[in-house]
Amino acid sequence: MDKLKKAVVLVSGGLDSVTALAIAQSRGFDCYALSVDYGQRHYSELDAAKRVAEAAAAPLKILPLDLRTIGGSALTADIDVPENETTGIPVTYVPARNTIMLSLALAYAEVLGADDIFIGVNAVDYSGYPDCRPEFIAAYQQLARLATRAGVEGRDMTIHTPLIDLSKAEIIRRGIELGIDYGITVSCYQANGEGRACGVCDSCRIRQEGFSVAGVPDPTRYV
């Protein structure tokens, strides 16, 4: 039997990234989960990332990178998380977050000898984030080809975004097919220490609507 191809999967502990991980595994990749401890307010995300990686039997590396040093987002600085923000770029946008995450994934992939990276970005529900747009991913793909040893050696680094065109409900349906227990994930921007969700922030609202539209019982633990 052929050895499985390695892939790095960015895992935040939320609904999207756990689904990206399950899809990567369903496509036959030997997945290495990477989480970044960027000083996010919702630290219970990282506990969720651990549960997610364990449930998927994927090794997890947690990289500390304190973006609070840089600031500029409601998720990393002392700015209130809004309950309903509908126009423009949300204050929960973390400056250059996906650019940074993908760069760290690229470094990890290079060390592992992996030529594939999965990220659970989604352009439908997060169209306000510049770094969730398909044109951003296309530009990153081009960069990744040039940025690494693999590129110099004639191999191609591929950035996979299996969720990019899916609605939240479609992501949930796909995940349920793949056997995901979404009860272990945390999407809330201000989950408490036990990982219980607030139920009112943007992320909670989008997630609730997703379960509702998908016709799937919401397993989220709320405060």
Added chain:
Amino acid sequence: MDKLKKAVVLVSGGLDSVTALAIAQSRGFDCYALSVDYGQRHYSELDAAKRVAEAAAAPLKILPLDLRTIGGSALTADIDVPENETTGIPVTYVPARNTIMLSLALAYAEVLGADDIFIGVNAVDYSGYPDCRPEFIAAYQQLARLATRAGVEGRDMTIHTPLIDLSKAEIIRRGIELGIDYGITVSCYQANGEGRACGVCDSCRIRQEGFSVAGVPDPTRYV
């Protein structure tokens, strides 16, 4: 008088980045220095970065990001630094380093409201590093336009690489014109705690040749 435009300048404490900083200032930018404490062996680099920023009167932010967690380079893992490595990608190459550095600079620029980033990459002496090539920088430029709030708002983020086509001797001559005291910089891959250079690693060798070809006395403090 117009307010100066802000720029983020990646400063390592080495010869190249101090020159990039001086060039950015000479072009009229209000410069914010950014150093990354990536667990480099040559920690005295960061002391040099502090001296360099202070001499240039530029505020310095040091961002901790321990790339030893990822490994894969002689500069961050337990691999010997070679004395003479002439073909292929050097083992001192840190996987995706410039991609990561530029991503952090992008985040910082976004928070500062700066549309300009300076990085002292050089394709002449470091042609073995994939992420020092002009085509890598061009791809990053394209990415930076799409990755940030500035891009969405129709402003352009520019990556400046004033040293990219210069030889080490040309960099030194330009720096001397701008009044740089290279004695405060550290380029050595394995400088000691006092910032004294080994004189034998690749980086020392390239630097020594640079001073020699430039016809400038080498102010480096050696062990």
